[in-house]
Amino acid sequence: MSYLLNLIEVYRNEMFELAEKYGPTSTETLECSQHLDHLLNELMKTEKKRTHFVIKQFPKFVLFILYII
Template sequence: MNKIEEKRLTLFETAQKFGINATETIRCSQELDSLLNGCRGGLIQQTKDSGLNPAAQIEHGRTAGKKEAFS
């Protein structure tokens, strides 16, 4: 997660310095995408290993510890 946050900040700084269409910015964005996809792939594998549906686990994480507004 630290690598993702560092790359996100680098992307923001690169876009400010060179513009969003600059080669440096696009390369940095692709590197961030790669990190995010790797993280997502790990989450999917963990949910498969635990027998849970990935979408159900994500939804569970959003609502865990929260009271529902409408019952």
């Protein structure tokens, strides 16, 4: 996952540089933004799977307490 986080950071920095150079609505900036969106969606999927796995590990009473809170 650290590879994905590093790649997200690279695309984020690239997007800001492209926006500064060509403008925020330029084709270059928007294409980079779309790549970044895709990477962020992949990160969210990964985090959701990991969180779901951890929640399954909790005993039922802990989930009940979390639900009440």
